[in-house]
Amino acid sequence: MGTRTVDETGTGTEHDETAVDATEPDDATDEAQDAPETEAGEEDGPSGVGQGAAAVVSAALGLVSLTGSWLGTVAAARETLVGQLETAADAGVATQVKEVYGDAWHTSALWGGLFALTALIVGAVVLARPAFGAPGRTVQAPWIKSVAWAGVALGVIGLLLAVLKYTDVLLGLPATG
Numbered sequence: 001m002g003t004r005t006v007d008e009t010g011t012g013t014e015h016d017e018t019a020v021d022a023t024e025p026d027d028a029t030d031e032a033q034d035a036p037e038t039e040a041g042e043e044d045g046p047s048g049v050g051q052g053a054a055a056v057v058s059a060a061l062g063l064v065s066l067t068g069s070w071l072g073t074v075a076a077a078r079e080t081l082v083g084q085l086e087t088a089a090d091a092g093v094a095t096q097v098k099e100v101y102g103d104a105w106h107t108s109a110l111w112g113g114l115f116a117l118t119a120l121i122v123g124a125v126v127l128a129r130p131a132f133g134a135p136g137r138t139v140q141a142p143w144i145k146s147v148a149w150a151g152v153a154l155g156v157i158g159l160l161l162a163v164l165k166y167t168d169v170l171l172g173l174p175a176t177g
Helices: 027-034 049-067 070-086 093-132 142-166
Strands: 002-006 012-016
Touching (some): 049 093, 070 093
16 A cells, blocks of 8 residues: 655655656656647637638628618618609609609618628638638638528528519519509
8 A cells, every 4th residue: 555654854654656756757748848839729720710700790691681781771761761852742653652662672672682792702702711721721610611601592592682672573662553
């Protein structure tokens, strides 16, 4: 089990015979000393944080293109106001509907299309990025690819809906007259 020894102070201490002597070098510590020093949490090469953030931005922009944005709402309200100011009181119903509501509808579609196009471009850049990166680092985290593909898909759907909305194929203005 253990042996009792007396240290320099004269007090007795018990040591386990199976204990490792601290003065003997340990292979694990030698390997750790030979390795280059890195800070905690630091990885070799780029971490992909920028690509992940861009993928999330792409998906968010795609979602905004489908649901509408504050900027699109304000621009549509402005077009409604301009249409009301420019339309004469004695103008026909078709002219009033087009000027007051039609231009605002097209402005809303235009802003949705711009958000969708931006989502599509950002998502495509994230997906194409590994091809133009460092030769040894072409692997992209699977979640980044998934989110970027979601951004591209939402961008395509948003762009398609914006074009259909702008051309009055989808929910066009009602016929007057």
